[in-house]
Structures are given as C-alpha cells and as structure tokens.
Amino acid sequence: ALTYQDGVFVKGATRGDGVTGEDVTANLRTIRSLPLRLLGDTDLPYLEIRGEVFMPKAAFLELNRQREEEGQQPFANPRNAAAGSLRQLDPRVTASRNLDLICYEIGYVEGKSFRTHREVLEQIAAWGFRVSEHWRPASGVEEIVSFCEEWIAKRDQLAYEVDGAVIKVDSLELRERLGATSKAPRWAVAYKFPAEEKTTRLLDIEINVGRTGALTPTAVLEPVFVGGSTVSRATLHNEDEIRRKGIKIGDVVVVHKAGDVIPEVIKPIPELRDGSERDFVMPDRCPACGGKVYRPEGEVVARCVNVDCPARLFESILHFGSRGAMDIEGLGPATIKELMDKGYVRSVEDIYYLTPEQLYTLTGFKDKSVANMMNSIEKSKGRPLSRLLFALGIRHVGAHVAEVLARRFRSMDALAAASEEELLSVEEVGPTIAESVRAFFDEPRNLELIRRLREAGVNMEEMVEEGPRNLEGLTFVLTGALSSMTREEARQAIEARGGRVSSSVSRRTDYVVAGEDPGSKYDKARELGVRIIGEEEFLSMLES
The missing domain is CATH 3.40.50.10190 (BRCT domain)
Structure with missing residues (x-):
C-alpha cells in the first residue's frame, strides 16, 4: 500500500498479514516507476494506492548470475527475489535490484469518487503510476475466456512472470453490494494459467511429520528445472492419492508447480517402467519417534499419536513463532533445531523460559543476537488472544476463526470453559471446529501448557478497546x-x-x-x- 498526503508519497507498507504490514518506505523510494509526487491533483488530501512490486525476468537472471559469481545461493524465482529485495535493511541494495511496480487499485481516497474500476485505472495512470497495459473491458463470458486463452499462449512474451489473470466486476456499486467473504471479495476471481510441466524420476518417497502429527509423503526427485526454479522434492498429499495416481517409487513422473508455487507430482508414465519400480507402503510407526501411527476412519491422513514426538514439536514451535502467530523474530528452523538438540526446549512453552546464557551457546549468537532474541520473546508476550489461539495450532482453527473466538469469549479462561453448545452459537463456528476446540481444552497436557504460558506472562485476553459500540453494523x-x-x-x-x-x-x-x-x-x-x-x-x- 502506497500512502500519499497532499499529493506527496509519505509511506509504503507490505501486505503483511492483511492487517499489519512492514514499513518499506525507504526501499520503495528507490523504484523508478513509483512517483514521489502525483501528477496533477497535488492538493489531494489523502490517497492510498495498492500495487505489486516485482522483478523483471531480465533483472532476475542478472541478479542470479552475479550471486553465483560471488559464491552466493541464487534465488529460487523472481517472486522470492522481489520480496527479499524489498525488505533489505539497506535501500542501496534494493536500488541495485532493478525492481518495478504495477498499480491496480485505490484502497482509500479523499476528494475524489469513482463509479467504475475502469475510471480507477485511468486515474491511477493519470497520477503517474504504471498500470498493466494489457487490461481490457469484457462484456460477457466469451470475451473473458478469449482473453484468458490469449494470454495462456502469450504469457512467455511478457517481461515478468505471471501465473494467471484476475477478472473483476467493473461497477463499484455492484462490488459494494456483492461484498466479500472472510478470505476474498465476491466481485473478483483469479483464473490460474496451466502450470508448466516437466518429467523426471521419482527416486524415493519420504515421510514428513507435521505439527498435528500428520504423516505426509513427499517425493524425492531427480532435480528438474520447472516453473522458474529447480525442484528436487514435491508433495504427494497422502497415501490414497498415491494409490489413485498409481505412482511407484522409481517411476518417471510428470511434475508441475500447483499455482506456479508448490511442486506437485501429477502422474507417472507407466510405459517407461523397466520392472525395478516398487509400491509405496505407509509406515505403521512414526519415522521421527517410533510412535504408533493411526488413521481415523473416514480420514485420508495418518497421524502420529505421540504428543511428545520431536518432529511434531519442531513444527509446532516453528508455527508458534511464525509471523501470523506470536511473531518471534529470529526463531527460525536452524535455531529451533539447535534448541531442541541441546535440550533447552522440550515443549512450546519452554521458549518463554530460555535464558541469555542458553542462547549464548547457540551457533552464531553474540551479544546483539542474544539481546534481539530475548527482546522478541518478551515482546511476543503481549500479542492479542487471537494470535495466541492461532499459535497453539488447534485443529481447524486458522487465523480468522481464532479472531472470531477471541472477540466472542474475550479470554482464554472463558473459551476453555465454553461447552460445545456455546461454541456452536458463535457465527462461523460449525460442529467440526466446536468439537476440535473442546477436545483441545479437555486434554490435560494442553491445560498445563496454557498454565505455564500464563506464568511466563503471556497475555490471555483479547485486547478490545473499551467504548460504546453504538454504530455496530452501520x-x-x-x-x-x-x-x-x-x-x-x-x-x-x-x-x-x-x-x-x-x-x-x-x-x-x-x-x-x-x-x-x-x-x-x-x-x-x-x-x-x-x-x-x-x-x-x-x-x-x-x-x-
């Protein structure tokens, strides 16, 4: 989001979690296509513009060439390169990366009004922003389909990577009437282009254990370049999916990137088999801890039932400290692994009982990094209840449902005491979520976790500004x-x-x-x- 006051660029922020982003104003000023002052309308009191920062293909190839010459790891794709470049601490580094910007929406404006999105795009361009030169009005489904098919064929001609097209309702009044769900507007839909496909050999199938104990089979592949990066691992989803696709270890398989992001095995090529291939068998013991593996009736996912499984703990801590949860900066995979290996962290709540003396023993941790980690842990104690609920990893409770529950019950104690009937009375909470929340708080180990978090000073209440709600729903x-x-x-x-x-x-x-x-x-x-x-x-x- 780009903020202008009286026609002058004053602030730029990343999308973040949809509510709170990162201030990248200094870095955005280095992008030549971003106007520091609006053309015309210099007295416009307040304007917020939405756009996308990207790295052109040519800039991406040149950057990776330079990194390889310097012995650095190349970026996987232009999207990652652009995101990393925009968040640099030194704006001079960002300036050297040749980023570009395309704008597509007005988030908020004072002093002007519009009737259509077409008017919005024309005005954005008139202010000096770059907008896509390929947008086109369409009067029916046939024109939309024709446009999408045209760009499936022409996508490689663009100077930047794209994975699809967005179809939007033009009338802003109709958009207002259509509204939005908790995840997306009802007046826009993304059409994803078919992903690039390549063939390679499936060398093995490994099992990853997630924070809920889910065992996920992952394909180990001969490295293949597809969708802008080299892929050596890909998701196979679950045992039933492997059976349905008829995949065997040793097969030559077709792979692509789902949504141009996630590597996925589409199918095997049976006619290329030589007889050395073998069937995959889901283990009945967890590969991480040796615990029993259980697959509930009617579910496709097998799970490790051992709550102390180290693989589950690793993923749980990683999720707990992630940006959308408790946002503990510096608590990455390598640090978590070392904390676990040294025995400093045996459960999620142990994070809040770490000492500087323990952190000094970690690889690469000196005075500044120790201080930063301790400050980040301390700061996370004040996160709202909704963030804590999401961080706890309760099954079926994502970030949005966590906010809904936090607003309704206001405190951890009230939520823990709520019956399934009370949970079901909450809008957006169905039987599956209610049962899962109740089961979480019925587990003594989870109550002990919450007790220790409370003792460590972690906030257990939703921060709701006190005051009248007399305009609710208006x-x-x-x-x-x-x-x-x-x-x-x-x-x-x-x-x-x-x-x-x-x-x-x-x-x-x-x-x-x-x-x-x-x-x-x-x-x-x-x-x-x-x-x-x-x-x-x-x-x-x-x-x-």
Missing part, C-alpha cells in the same frame, strides 16, 4: 470537509464504535455524512434515497 460514506476533524479521524471514530466506512455510495449504505462542498457521493445518495446527515448530527451519533 455503513457510512464520508463526503466534503468536516470542521471538527479530518476524514481519517472520522473514519477511526466510526470504526471504533463498530461501524464501517465505505468509499462509495450504494443501497447498502446507511448514512452519508456530508461536510462542506460535498462531491458526487452527495448526489448519488440523493438519487438512491440514502439518508444524508450533517456534521452536527454525525457528532451527536458518535456521542450517543
């Missing part, structure tokens, strides 16, 4: 200048009271707040019969 649109506050302050005031602010007027809008010199949103509200209120009435609503 949608507002702001237009014109307010004398008592800025529009951004007005937006924050509405959202703090449970309301929502939209950038366009539709029949689903409850109120249009009109200040001095209102724009076209005022006319639209009158046309649709949406209630219009002045600043005085708006302030009364905030205070009531």
